[in-house]
Amino acid sequence: MHDLTWRPLTPEDAQTSADLLNAMETVDEIGENYTAEDTLQELIDPYADLDRASLAAFDGDLMVGYMKIRFKPSAEEIHRVFLDGGVHPGYRRRGIGGALVDAGVAAAEVVHGLRHPDSKLVVDVNRPERIAGLAELVRSRGFAPVRYFQRMEHSLAALEGPAIPEGFVAEPWSERNDEDFRTVRNEAYRDYWGAAPMPADLWRNKITNQTFQPEVSFLLREEATGAAVGMLATLWWEADTEATGVRDAHFMLIGTLREYRRRGVAGALMGQALWAAVDRGYDRASLNVDSADPAGAFGVFEKAGFVPTMRYVRWALEV
Incomplete structure (x- = not known):
């Protein structure tokens, strides 16, 4: 991982983000394909603080992993933030996913403290169960399954x-x-x-x-x-x-x-x-x-x- 470059995401990463997500789809087969316009919409989400709560790993110009946090515009007793992310198939099993999850949880605490500090913080990951290795990764970081959704x-x-x-x-x-x-x-x-x-x-x-x-x-x-x-x-x-x-x-x-x-x-x-x-x-x-x-x-x-x-x-x- 020391050969990689790490920095927050920016809207200028729309195309390389789409390239990463489409590479992931070739292996994960979850029915999600992207254009640069699609990923740009996510990068300019008004409730995604890219400077404080995103991180991407690059091998040269190739984005090989990312994470970003989306916080809620309002919260009462519980503030659920969403942790989204993924790793390029060619770079999995190298510790990149674990580093991104850890960074995501830390970023969620920062954003939560700025937005809804009086609420209880819960970090959510919502992904298809068929993605290989995901369950093991999030369980190793203390996450537990709390809800199921069907397509x-x-x-x-x-x-x-x-x-x-x-x-x-x-x-x-x-x-x-x-x-x-x-x-x-x-x-x-x-x-x-x-x-x-x-x-x-x-x-x-x-x-x-x-x-x-x-x-x-x-x-x-x-x-x-x-x-x-x-x-x-x-x-x-x-x-x-x-x-x-x-x-x-x-x-x-x-x-x-x-x-x-x-x-x-x-x-x-x-x-x-x-x-x-x-x-x-x-x-x-x-x-x-x-x-x-x-x-x-x-x-x-x-x-x-x-x-x-x-x-x-x-x-x-x-x-």
Whole structure:
């Protein structure tokens, strides 16, 4: 490791970051491919402090490993920060991953002390369980599995037309209703494990960026009151389609206000989005779901025709 150069990430590392992540995908096969534009969005995340809470290892001009911390815009009793990172397949088993995890935990403490010092700090790692060596690495640093998530997929070969429950109306995303989308997301996710409200700057960075698909993103309103009661936001990654030949409409966010649950809102939104995806030439739809979701989302998605394809593990370290 002494032959490597170590420094914080910068937005200028977008292309070499994408190259590293794509090299990792050739071995890990978790369905994540990147363009420089994709990685730039992560590097300019308003809740990623690159100077204080990122680190990359270089062999010459080649990035061979990285870590970065994302902190929460708000926190109450617990502040969960996300530790993201990886190591180039050709440089694994050399101690680089361990050094990056250690640096990540230390950086999380620094950022936590600056942002939410009165909350309890928990460092989270959320990755597919199939990545070889990951479980051993994080366990060796004191992390323990605390939650499981499923990626689910839906073939778009044949679909019935969408059905909207009586008393509701669906409308696609527009600049006019963008704030309604964000407001419903924040209200609907209040009781989701580990979720925090998304400020407008984070919404623009993570949702309405270059991957956002407005024509496959819908809001459901109650006709009588005009109130927005549910939302679905869809993203698409060009790099994934280039790598696999499959055009996947990823339902990044699906939320229903608590008082409107079990009234067919989520099903209606998915039906509308699936139909729109078929109409626009997508081959597949996908989503990720908390296996222990209190609203029973896993069952709702199964009923809509989604099937589980890959499990993610949320590892956590209480600091």
